[in-house]
Amino acid sequence: MTVIYALYGIAALLLLAPVVALLGGLPRISDILYGSVLVVAAALCAFGLNGLLLPAQSSTVVLPLGLPWLGAHFHVDALSSFFIVVVNLGGVTASLFALGYGRHESEPRRVLPFYPAYLAGMNLVLLANDAFSFLVSWEFMSLTSWALVIAHHREPGTLRAGYVYLLMAGFGTLALLLAFGLLAGPAGHYDFDSMHNAHLTVGLAALVLVLALIGTGSKAGLVPLHVWLPLAHPAAPSHVSGLMSGVMTKVAIYGFIRIVFDLLGTPDWWWSLPILGLGGITATLGVLYALMQNDLKRVLAYSTIENIGIIFAALGLALAFKAEDMPTAAALAFTAGLFHVFNHSLFKSLLFFGAGAVLTTTNTRDIEQLGGLIHRMPQTALAFLIGCAAISALPPFNGFVSEWLVFQAILQSPQVASWGLKLIVPAVGALLALSAALAATCFVRAFGISFLGRARTAAASNAEEVDVSSLAAMYVLAALCLMAGTIPGLFIDTLAPISHALVGSMMPHQTGLEWLTIVPIAESRSSYNGLLVFVFVTLSGSIGAFAIHRLASDRLRRGPAWDCGYPDASPATQYTASGFAQPIRRVFGASIFQARETSVMPGPGSIAPATLAVSLRDPIWDSIFTPVASFVSFIADRLNILQFLTIRRYLSLVMAALVLLLLMLAIWP
Amino acid sequence: MALIHDFALQGVQMLLALVLSPLLTGFVRKVKARLLRRQGASVLQPYRDLLRLLRKDVVLAQNASWLFRVIPYIVFAATWVAASLVPTFRSGLMFSWSADLIAIIALLGSARFFLALAGLDIGTGFGGIGSSREMMIASLAEPAMMMIMFTLALIAGSTQLSTMASFMNSSAVGLRVSLGLCLIALIIIAIAENARIPVDNPATHLELTMVHEAMVLEYSGRHLALIEFSAALKLLLYISLIACLFIPWGIAPADASPQPLLVGIATYVAKLTVLGALLAIFETVIAKMRVFRVPEFLGAALMLALLATLLRFVSRTF
Numbered sequence: 001m002t003v004i005y006a007l008y009g010i011a012a013l014l015l016l017a018p019v020v021a022l023l024g025g026l027p028r029i030s031d032i033l034y035g036s037v038l039v040v041a042a043a044l045c046a047f048g049l050n051g052l053l054l055p056a057q058s059s060t061v062v063l064p065l066g067l068p069w070l071g072a073h074f075h076v077d078a079l080s081s082f083f084i085v086v087v088n089l090g091g092v093t094a095s096l097f098a099l100g101y102g103r104h105e106s107e108p109r110r111v112l113p114f115y116p117a118y119l120a121g122m123n124l125v126l127l128a129n130d131a132f133s134f135l136v137s138w139e140f141m142s143l144t145s146w147a148l149v150i151a152h153h154r155e156p157g158t159l160r161a162g163y164v165y166l167l168m169a170g171f172g173t174l175a176l177l178l179a180f181g182l183l184a185g186p187a188g189h190y191d192f193d194s195m196h197n198a199h200l201t202v203g204l205a206a207l208v209l210v211l212a213l214i215g216t217g218s219k220a221g222l223v224p225l226h227v228w229l230p231l232a233h234p235a236a237p238s239h240v241s242g243l244m245s246g247v248m249t250k251v252a253i254y255g256f257i258r259i260v261f262d263l264l265g266t267p268d269w270w271w272s273l274p275i276l277g278l279g280g281i282t283a284t285l286g287v288l289y290a291l292m293q294n295d296l297k298r299v300l301a302y303s304t305i306e307n308i309g310i311i312f313a314a315l316g317l318a319l320a321f322k323a324e325d326m327p328t329a330a331a332l333a334f335t336a337g338l339f340h341v342f343n344h345s346l347f348k349s350l351l352f353f354g355a356g357a358v359l360t361t362t363n364t365r366d367i368e369q370l371g372g373l374i375h376r377m378p379q380t381a382l383a384f385l386i387g388c389a390a391i392s393a394l395p396p397f398n399g400f401v402s403e404w405l406v407f408q409a410i411l412q413s414p415q416v417a418s419w420g421l422k423l424i425v426p427a428v429g430a431l432l433a434l435s436a437a438l439a440a441t442c443f444v445r446a447f448g449i450s451f452l453g454r455a456r457t458a459a460a461s462n463a464e465e466v467d468v469s470s471l472a473a474m475y476v477l478a479a480l481c482l483m484a485g486t487i488p489g490l491f492i493d494t495l496a497p498i499s500h501a502l503v504g505s506m507m508p509h510q511t512g513l514e515w516l517t518i519v520p521i522a523e524s525r526s527s528y529n530g531l532l533v534f535v536f537v538t539l540s541g542s543i544g545a546f547a548i549h550r551l552a553s554d555r556l557r558r559g560p561a562w563d564c565g566y567p568d569a570s571p572a573t574q575y576t577a578s579g580f581a582q583p584i585r586r587v588f589g590a591s592i593f594q595a596r597e598t599s600v601m602p603g604p605g606s607i608a609p610a611t612l613a614v615s616l617r618d619p620i621w622d623s624i625f626t627p628v629a630s631f632v633s634f635i636a637d638r639l640n641i642l643q644f645l646t647i648r649r650y651l652s653l654v655m656a657a658l659v660l661l662l663l664m665l666a667i668w669p
Numbered sequence: 670m671a672l673i674h675d676f677a678l679q680g681v682q683m684l685l686a687l688v689l690s691p692l693l694t695g696f697v698r699k700v701k702a703r704l705l706r707r708q709g710a711s712v713l714q715p716y717r718d719l720l721r722l723l724r725k726d727v728v729l730a731q732n733a734s735w736l737f738r739v740i741p742y743i744v745f746a747a748t749w750v751a752a753s754l755v756p757t758f759r760s761g762l763m764f765s766w767s768a769d770l771i772a773i774i775a776l777l778g779s780a781r782f783f784l785a786l787a788g789l790d791i792g793t794g795f796g797g798i799g800s801s802r803e804m805m806i807a808s809l810a811e812p813a814m815m816m817i818m819f820t821l822a823l824i825a826g827s828t829q830l831s832t833m834a835s836f837m838n839s840s841a842v843g844l845r846v847s848l849g850l851c852l853i854a855l856i857i858i859a860i861a862e863n864a865r866i867p868v869d870n871p872a873t874h875l876e877l878t879m880v881h882e883a884m885v886l887e888y889s890g891r892h893l894a895l896i897e898f899s900a901a902l903k904l905l906l907y908i909s910l911i912a913c914l915f916i917p918w919g920i921a922p923a924d925a926s927p928q929p930l931l932v933g934i935a936t937y938v939a940k941l942t943v944l945g946a947l948l949a950i951f952e953t954v955i956a957k958m959r960v961f962r963v964p965e966f967l968g969a970a971l972m973l974a975l976l977a978t979l980l981r982f983v984s985r986t987f
Contacts, residue, residue, distance in 0.1 A: 371792065372792070374734045378735070393775065394775060395768075395776055400775055407819075411822050414823055425982065426978045426979050427975075430812060433811065436815075437808045437809075440804070444785045444800065448786050448788075453789055454732055454792035515767070517767065525826065525828070526822075526828040527769065528771075528772055532767040533750065536746075537750050540745075540750055544895070552723035553724050553726065556726065556890075557728050560730065561731070561791045562728075562889075563886070564795055567793065568793075568794075573794055574792040574793070575794065575796070575797020580801045582801065584804075587808075587964045
């Protein structure tokens with residue numbers, strides 16, 4: 001199927017935007033919009049699946065748009081097909097969720113027109129085949145998502161989030177622009193096909209790598225460029241948050257893979273060092289940040305940063321193996337990274353939808369105001385629990401399979417020749433293992449404090465179950481999480497053409513193996529069968545339950561909680577989210593976040609309450625962004641005089657600049 | 670025929686884990702009591718406790734959710750499946766390839782995840798403190814366990830426990846620095862994961878330093894029986910793991926006739942006895958730590974395991 005069909009779909013999405021903007025006042029307009037976006041996204045998803053399963057049919061189209069001598073090139077291959085599936089699967093489920101959720105929208109006219117445009121922008125990035133259309137689509141995607149972030153501009157913090165996001169997005173695009181400029185070379189071949197043939201010198205290639213890492217990393221949320229993400233993602237309406245966290249970060253990953261694996265040519269081993277290092281640090285710092293947050297959506301946003309770290313670490317390994325000429329290991333690491341891209345898009349969307357469901361009915365994102373929601377919203381609770389188990393890498397769900405593959409890839413790495421890699425890979429492995437364990441803690445906290453226990457406020461005790469279509473969206477994703485965890489071989493085989501195209505080899509065929517086991521290298525080395533583990537655990541649990549209920553006792557009485565004999569009626573005596581994180585804060589936070597606890601105990605006889613205040617500092621803001629910001633304002637202050645010059649002086653400045661540039665051209669070899 | 674044979678052996682392993690685990694717990698308690706010059710309860714006491722608990726009514730807190738009632742079965746099933754995947758008396762069991770050591774660690778992680786949720790479900794202070802501390806301990810113990818797994822997998826060239834055990838049993842393994850570091854780290858992790866002294870005290874119910882027991886405080890009847898059973902299974906699992914990796918002698922090979930299988934079972938029981946006794950002695954001579962010294966204790970395990978992995982990465986001979 002040619003790429004033109006995908007462009008029709010995108011055109012339909014782009015057309016929906018102005019139509020909805022004009023008809024914004026109609027009743028039930030949001031149902032109509034989300035319904036039509038759902039249909040278009042489903043069609044695009046089918047298009048992507050078709051391209052992934054029948055990879056021979058890659059096709060190119062040149063439209064007479066954009067730069068006159070260039071045109072707009074669009075192309076679809078296995079890699080873009082895969083990401084089209086990820087993006088539009090997110091689009092389908094987000095639209096399904098929004099069919100119910102969107103009715104509670106307070107400012108529909110600020111959300112509805114931008115939603116299809118945003119989805120169209122992400123799709124365009126994936127199809128673009130020249131630097132110009134790539135950058136325009138990228139910027140379009142950033143701007144539409146920015147508009148969605150500031151949709152609720154009256155809520156405190158939203159405008160600041162939008163401002164930081166806009167700055168970082170512009171900065172990222174600038175880096176990408178320079179990267180593409182270097183790739184295009186002095187002759188200015190801006191289409192990707194000619195960039196393939198550009199052979200850059202070592203220094204230039206390194207520069208492109210760094211710029212690509214900055215440009216795509218700032219969109220994906222790589223530490224230290226992540227600061228906008230936990231501000232902007234939670235500020236948007238929840239279905240858009242799901243798209244931003246689950247899907248748009250993946251578009252950034254796509255950009256990274258496209259530039260580094262596809263356009264940049266044969267890698268050197270040391271390219272992988274910054275990627276691996278940043279990946280490991282991002283994973284650990286992301287989840288530690290997440291553990292310190294009390295805002296449910298912000299917890300999820302920080303956990304996105306963690307997962308982006310895992311994906312980058314896997315891609316870094318793939319690059320290292322590719323450079324060291326270890327094709328089997330490279331295919332394993334690359335497939336692990338891509339599989340985690342898919343998995344994370346599933347469970348992160350699911351979790352954001354769950355958070356959105358909680359937000360609609362309780363009007364709060366602060367988990368310390370929640371509690372006991374499992375009684376009021378049992379369906380949402382089950383779906384959210386599945387998402388939590390999946391993201392914490394617990395078998396038999398999908399998160400475990402992709403992390404398992406990453407660990408298997410790490411175990412291939414002692415065979416690499418270079419010492420730098422030999423030393424950094426085990427450290428990255430330790431960081432990933434640490435972040436996996438901390439993620440479980442983080443999601444025990446997120447689920448346990450908000451859904452379990454007793455309701456802490458009236459809002460939580462009056463919560464209501466959400467509507468059917470929101471639940472349907474969550475359960476579709478939960479079912480996919482279980483499916484990708486129990487029959488991963490199917491998904492891994494689908495990724496084979498991509499790894500074949502980009503790292504030159506693919507993992508062994510998985511679906512033909514008996515019992516649907518996955519075997520990355522050889523059965524004597526490692527194998528995992530999610531389906532059998534799932535069946536075993538379910539069977540032994542049910543047999544145990546059946547036997548006990550039949551043979552021993554099935555009687556049950558309700559009584560007050562025991563609590564060592566001192567049950568307290570006040571829900572305020574429960575463990576809080578901050579209390580739950582306190583041990584972790586003491587172990588890790590003291591050095592990383594400079595966490596300080598100050599407690600004030602009133603003296604004897606006083607009836608004032610004791611208080612405990614916790615102060616945390618963000619090391620990235622403190623060490624990078626605050627100095628940069630103050631430097632910029634310092635320079636701006638100094639340059640302020642330039643605003644009040646006479647016309648003569650301006651002209652002489654222009655003249656001086658011209659002479660300087662001409663001189664540089666003359667001296668340049 | 671071969672299939673039935675394999676099935677039967679897998680079944681024997683599952684039943685063996687189920688039957689031996691309370692006995693092991695009872696044995697450790699008995700040895701501890703004797704070391705303190707007490708008579709101690711019979712080694713069969715854990716069975717009696719379990720049967721009594723199973724027959725009793727469940728008293729459930731008023732605001733307990735459905736999750737609270739399901740969790741004991743999940744925890745029990747996950748721990749049991751994990752325990753039956755560790756080679757005990759014979760390597761290469763029928764389903765040993767369905768989950769490797771990483772998956773076994775993750776299955777135990779699942780059990781802990783749900784147990785920690787159960788601690789939060791009733792909304793009491795004790796449950797919360799238990800869950801919070803359990804997860805803190807796990808956040809350090811699990812990465813250390815993964816690093817141990819890395820080292821062992823790099824030595825044996827496989828993450829399959831069966832293959833690892835056979836490799837450790839062969840002459841190719843030799844004495845290695847990294848193995849020694851791994852053994853120390855694994856013992857520390859086993860102590861922490863099983864809530865033994867000096868990390869936690871399995872015998873108390875009313876101490877603010879307790880972790881595991883605080884989490885399960887609200888359970889009663891058959892639910893409590895399952896939780897206690899899982900704890901016993903987990904102790905058996907860790908001791909079997911140490912046995913099959915570091916004292917693998919006597920484990921019957923995959924194509925063994927009945928006689929080596931019987932030898933395998935006999936040596937397995939002997940290993941459990943020796944290691945159980947060592948655990949009891951260790952617990953008796955050491956004092957419980959403050960809870961915030963536990964991170965240092967576990968951090969040592971993490972660093973040792975990381976060092977072992979690094980050694981394996983830089984040289985094949987260590």
